[in-house]
Amino acid sequence: MNTKQPNTSSKNPGAADSGGSFLGHIWASIAFTVTLGIICCGVYPAVVYGLAQLIFPAQANGSLVKADGTSTTKDEDAVGSSLIGQNFSLPQYFHPRPSAAGNGYDPTSSGGTNLGPLSDKLINGLTTSPTPPATQPAESLTFDGIRLRTIHYANDNNIAFKLYHAVYVTHDDGTITLDRKEEVPLKTFEDAQGNLNDVALVDAFPHPTPANITSTPSEYSRTVLIADDFATPIPGDAVTASGSGLDPHISPENAKLQAQRVADARHVSVDKVLALVDQKTDQPSLGFLGDPGVNVLMLNLALDAAAPMPAPPATAPTTAPATQPAK
Numbered sequence: 470m471n472t473k474q475p476n477t478s479s480k481n482p483g484a485a486d487s488g489g490s491f492l493g494h495i496w497a498s499i500a501f502t503v504t505l506g507i508i509c510c511g512v513y514p515a516v517v518y519g520l521a522q523l524i525f526p527a528q529a530n531g532s533l534v535k536a537d538g539t540s541t542t543k544d545e546d547a548v549g550s551s552l553i554g555q556n557f558s559l560p561q562y563f564h565p566r567p568s569a570a571g572n573g574y575d576p577t578s579s580g581g582t583n584l585g586p587l588s589d590k591l592i593n594g595l596t597t598s599p600t601p602p603a604t605q606p607a608e609s610l611t612f613d614g615i616r617l618r619t620i621h622y623a624n625d626n627n628i629a630f631k632l633y634h635a636v637y638v639t640h641d642d643g644t645i646t647l648d649r650k651e652e653v654p655l656k657t658f659e660d661a662q663g664n665l666n667d668v669a670l671v672d673a674f675p676h677p678t679p680a681n682i683t684s685t686p687s688e689y690s691r692t693v694l695i696a697d698d699f700a701t702p703i704p705g706d707a708v709t710a711s712g713s714g715l716d717p718h719i720s721p722e723n724a725k726l727q728a729q730r731v732a733d734a735r736h737v738s739v740d741k742v743l744a745l746v747d748q749k750t751d752q753p754s755l756g757f758l759g760d761p762g763v764n765v766l767m768l769n770l771a772l773d774a775a776a777p778m779p780a781p782p783a784t785a786p787t788t789a790p791a792t793q794p795a796k
Contacts, residue, residue, distance in 0.1 A: 538770040549766045554717040557769060560625070561734035561778055563719070563727050565765045566706045567618060570714025581712045592616060594671040610667045616674050617667060618708040620696050624655070624665065626730050629700040632658070635675075638690045648690065650697075670694065701726065718762030721750055737776045745771050 521529035527540035533547035534540055541547055549555050554565045554574045571578030584591035594614025598607060613621075623630045633650040640646070658666045658673075673694035704723040724746045732739040749768040753759045 534766065534770065536770065537774065538767060548770070550717075551764055551767055552717060553715050555766060557765065559734075560730055562769045562772070563724060563731060563763075563765050564625075566716060566719055566723070567613075567708065567710045568714040569710040574715055576715060579713045579715055581710055581714060589676055590614065593674040593676050594667075596668050596671050608668050608672075610671060613667065614671065614674070615708045616696065617670055619703050620670065621665065622703055622707050623696075623699060626726050628703070628726065629698075630696050631698045633695050633697055634692050635695045636690055636692050637675075650695075653694065717764050717766060718751065719765055721746065721761055721763055724750075724763040724768070731772065735772070735776045735778060741776065742772070745775060 518529075526542050527533070530542040531547075532540070532551045533542065533544070534549060534551055535546050536548050553576055554568060556568075556573055557564050565574075568574045569582040570576070570580055582591060589595075590612055592615050594610070594617050595612040596608050597611045599609070620630070620632075622628070632653040632655055634653050635650050636648040637645050638648045658670050660666060675691075675693035675695065678691060704720050704726070706720050707723045707726075725743065728742045728746060729739050732742045735742075745768060746763055749771055750761050750763050752761055
């Protein structure tokens, strides 16, 4: 039986395997790039934006909140975002965790300090003397550090602690031991108004000694300032910044330690404040992802609604009231 073989001959051998002309490939690539550009840079973002505005308008516009705690999509009505921390320093408000983002909670400069856990700057803080001509005090605080933050946190929230002058001795074999501790009154580091002298505190903390110090027979001793004997442990998030510097949450333990100060400033019971803390505590996602956290902005807005600060007393007129007009 004869089988007919396919005719593979061609006037242009290899044309069937060429895949088309070079110019054809160029035009195909251009068409493919333009098509993907339209889809990925135009159609897809427009669809996602439209669906987000339709289904999740509040979240799509930054999770903005108004003074009454409700969501809004208008910048002019917003007092903040529930996703970004902001600074609260008055005693009647809960305070957030520290921030290293720009000048604090700056969303355009998100980030941490990038300081290691053994960094002297991170632990003990840093002060700087100005270069001449001096246009500021002889020394200023450049970075507060964990030790100073801990003292401020304990002092602000009436947590008892003690300051000590600790004398450490370095022996011939290189070991360092604590020789003795002498209690120092906190007022030693306060000004006439009762404010803490941050520069003096940071300078007194146990910064590393210069490597070129030579010691006499057994020893080089140094006296440094330490804080100890805290009535309760200070939560880590109270004295350290988050990696982003924008974390809007604090731990429930941190919030509960601040509750008494807030209650005293607002002249309400601490139980009422603690109830609001529980109400504004966000639980872990799906019940097990992450840790519980208290949204500071939402908690402070709830405080203003439930326990508003009393209005300041009216000031007396600076001039005597006019007498009744003559009749």
